[in-house]
Amino acid sequence: MSKLRVAVLGAKGRIGSEAVKAVEAAEDMELVAALGRGDTLETLAASGAQVAVELTTPDSVMANLEYCVGHGIHAVVGTTGWTEDRLEKLKGWLAASPGTGVLIAPNFSIGAVLTMKFAQLAAPWFESVEVVELHHPNKVDAPSGTATRTAQLIAAARRDAGTPPAPDATTTALDGARGANVDGVPVHAVRLRGLLAHQEVLLGGEGETLTIRHDSLHHSSFMPGILLGARRVGSAPGLTFGLEHFLDLS
Numbered sequence: 025m026s027k028l029r030v031a032v033l034g035a036k037g038r039i040g041s042e043a044v045k046a047v048e049a050a051e052d053m054e055l056v057a058a059l060g061r062g063d064t065l066e067t068l069a070a071s072g073a074q075v076a077v078e079l080t081t082p083d084s085v086m087a088n089l090e091y092c093v094g095h096g097i098h099a100v101v102g103t104t105g106w107t108e109d110r111l112e113k114l115k116g117w118l119a120a121s122p123g124t125g126v127l128i129a130p131n132f133s134i135g136a137v138l139t140m141k142f143a144q145l146a147a148p149w150f151e152s153v154e155v156v157e158l159h160h161p162n163k164v165d166a167p168s169g170t171a172t173r174t175a176q177l178i179a180a181a182r183r184d185a186g187t188p189p190a191p192d193a194t195t196t197a198l199d200g201a202r203g204a205n206v207d208g209v210p211v212h213a214v215r216l217r218g219l220l221a222h223q224e225v226l227l228g229g230e231g232e233t234l235t236i237r238h239d240s241l242h243h244s245s246f247m248p249g250i251l252l253g254a255r256r257v258g259s260a261p262g263l264t265f266g267l268e269h270f271l272d273l274s
């Protein structure tokens with residue numbers, strides 16, 4: 025059987041360099057290109073890549089995806105920075121390139137995907153809910169893509185269930201003290217040397233609390249999800265948002 029031809033964008037980065045090794049080690053894949061900043065995207069088409077794994081930066085991801093989708097190259101995207109405007113633009117490119125698939129995964133680790141699922145399930149049952157994400161200090165964006173997605177899923181679950189807003193008597197606060205407001209859910213971002221990627225969802229009700237915590241201790245935690253995404257994205261034309269859709273968890 026012929027191998028899946030995979031390219032990695034952001035190949036010298038923290039997660040991209042790990043993805044290069046994972047693709048090289050996968051028996052059903054061939055690494056056909058490994059691009060860093062400044063490398064020409066024409067290498068992608070010339071390499072015959074079927075799937076591009078996009079692990080760059082929020083300022084680079086859109087141009088890379090426009091090229092990939094325009095050339096019928098499926099994409100598995102871990103890069104953060106997704107807004108409604110950006111998603112709409114991407115959907116427009118995909119509409120003009122039927123058959124091409126893009127997976128955007130706010131988090132590729134199974135534990136993080138399950139954290140989001142568990143949080144969604146628990147959210148309507150507690151009066152209060154807040155999200156705390158903790159990352160290495162080299163991360164350029166805050167809050168993390170995972171925390172943003174988690175808060176959005178929590179907010180939707182509470183809206184659907186008719187759960188009232190969480191109680192909060194704060195009348196005076198230093199800027200930022202109550203975190204960022206993501207769809208009504210406070211999200212707090214910690215940056216600390218020694219950490220990689222961690223998240224807690226704190227839920228509180230009368231006389232009880234529930235904490236859902238996930239820790240990525242090494243970039244290897246993201247690799248099975250990336251490889252799964254690369255194998256599946258070609259059979260999922262259009263936009264898939266969240267790895268849970270390829271894990272039958274949606």
Ligand SMILES: NC(=O)C1=CN([C@@H]2O[C@H](COP(=O)(O)OP(=O)(O)OC[C@H]3O[C@@H](n4cnc5c(N)ncnc54)[C@H](OP(=O)(O)O)[C@@H]3O)[C@@H](O)[C@H]2O)C=CC1
Nearest residue numbers: 034036037038039060061080084102103104129130131132
């Ligand atoms: N979804 C998930 O599970 C995960 C997502 N991430 C996300 O992935 C992204 C990368 O994270 P991380 O590896 O820590 O960041 P790094 O800064 O370590 O890596 C990004 C790499 O991309 C390179 N780059 C920038 N622009 C381009 C371009 N146009 N073409 C090719 N390469 C480019 C950068 O080069 P230079 O240094 O020269 O700028 C750098 O080497 C972030 O958005 C992060 O949040 C990270 C881990 C897991």
Ligand SMILES: O=C(O)C1=N[C@H](C(=O)O)C[C@H](O)C1
Nearest residue numbers: 104130131163168169170221
């Ligand atoms: O930058 C990181 O490191 C990570 N980024 C993603 C995010 O913003 O959610 C995924 C994971 O948290 C690691």
